[in-house]
Amino acid sequence: MGRLFVINLEGRMYTCKHCQTHLAVYSDLISKSFHCRTGKAYLFDKVVNVTTGEKEERMMMTGVHTVVDTFCVRCGSLVGWRYETAHEKSQKYKEGRFILERFKVLGPDGSAYSMGHEDHISGSEVDEV
Incomplete structure (x- = not known):
């Protein structure tokens, strides 16, 4: 198991739903308007x-991307x-960033996100198929 980083920013952090391990801070949030298999998603500049x-090629709505899944270091849950x-020039801004x-x-307020009907609507911002 790797070194566990603890972030304390008075409620401005995102944590693993299963074990509450700190994953990201609000200041590293780039976008809230991404979608994936389980509904909405966040794009971050940095995650801890x-x-x-393993690296794998995935066909997404915005084209083919080489990605690696990320797992919580404490409980092993897949988190993004x-x-x-990014193979498309317009998608290069995503390289090195996290979903x-x-x-x-x-x-950040400690609340869990629950998937609703609106999460199944597709559009130009939908990223993964």
């Missing part, structure tokens, strides 16, 4: 306390993925 899986390579699936994390 995760381990990564990191973009390694945290809202359904798998607790928000």
